[in-house]
Amino acid sequence: MPPTLKDERDDDGEYYPDATVEEKPSRARKAKQEGNGTNNLVGTEHIEVKTKFPVARIKRIMQADDDVGKVAQVTPVVVSKALELFMISLVTKAAVEAKARSSKRVTSAHLKQAVTNDEQFDFLTDIVSKVADAPAAAEKSEDTVMEGEGKKRKGGARKKRKADDDDF
Amino acid sequence: MSDREFGGNDELSLPKATVQKIITEILHSDPGVTFAKDTRDLLIECCVEFITLISSEANEIAEKEAKKTIACEHVKAALEELDFGNYVPAILEVAADYKKTQASREKKQTKIEQSGMTEEELMQQQLELFRSATDKFNSGPQ
Numbered sequence: 001m002p003p004t005l006k007d008e009r010d011d012d013g014e015y016y017p018d019a020t021v022e023e024k025p026s027r028a029r030k031a032k033q034e035g036n037g038t039n040n041l042v043g044t045e046h047i048e049v050k051t052k053f054p055v056a057r058i059k060r061i062m063q064a065d066d067d068v069g070k071v072a073q074v075t076p077v078v079v080s081k082a083l084e085l086f087m088i089s090l091v092t093k094a095a096v097e098a099k100a101r102s103s104k105r106v107t108s109a110h111l112k113q114a115v116t117n118d119e120q121f122d123f124l125t126d127i128v129s130k131v132a133d134a135p136a137a138a139e140k141s142e143d144t145v146m147e148g149e150g151k152k153r154k155g156g157a158r159k160k161r162k163a164d165d166d167d168f
Numbered sequence: 169m170s171d172r173e174f175g176g177n178d179e180l181s182l183p184k185a186t187v188q189k190i191i192t193e194i195l196h197s198d199p200g201v202t203f204a205k206d207t208r209d210l211l212i213e214c215c216v217e218f219i220t221l222i223s224s225e226a227n228e229i230a231e232k233e234a235k236k237t238i239a240c241e242h243v244k245a246a247l248e249e250l251d252f253g254n255y256v257p258a259i260l261e262v263a264a265d266y267k268k269t270q271a272s273r274e275k276k277q278t279k280i281e282q283s284g285m286t287e288e289e290l291m292q293q294q295l296e297l298f299r300s301a302t303d304k305f306n307s308g309p310q
Contacts, residue, residue: 062223078259
């Protein structure tokens, strides 16, 4: 069937040079490999983010650091993907904190709690330090410390002590 | 001047609307859960910090290898170094996808290869095309 054949080729040829390139082919492929690719991000692999960050912006943020020189074309693309996974992880964990306090609204305090609970997010401590703890967080922090035991001793313990001092 | 400064600052952050959209997509499976605006702004700060962290680590790794350009492998090494090793498979996948699209952008020919047909099959198809075109022409308006 000549027309069908022609259409297919047109599709391929037309879509690639477009800005939407990143989405179209990779989405199909992602669906196929989902089990493999994001397997180790337990509990979040069902989350599919279709919106992409502007790659040029990512590159500019990277190069805002004067030490950072040239970056390969692919570099901002992969950093953008890493950022996506980072956001999924952080937002999901903040949402868990909100749920633990039966709040439908994820607040900065919940985000802070998510950061404090996970060693992986230690580099964000400064940023979240300006946020006040959630009132309910003092009670609940014991639970969360237990969950993350071993992993997050330091911050959790410090936090708990502070809460005790303040409240009792 | 001050206008430009503001613009400059904004440039070094992430677009709020995009971030909001992504948050909504992430929380899609939790209907009713909302993300406060100031939480989103805090999240953006965290995101920028994350990018800065990864790129400065990747830059260090590249410098150690006496490379002037930060490549995918340096980002990979940086993620591993910074306890984000679990992101590596996904970014490698993205890098491979990117390579593929770049390649097909440069070489149109590969699209024929990508059709998954052998040369013979393609030839067959072309002949078919010719034949149907001839038929159409012959049976067309006299």
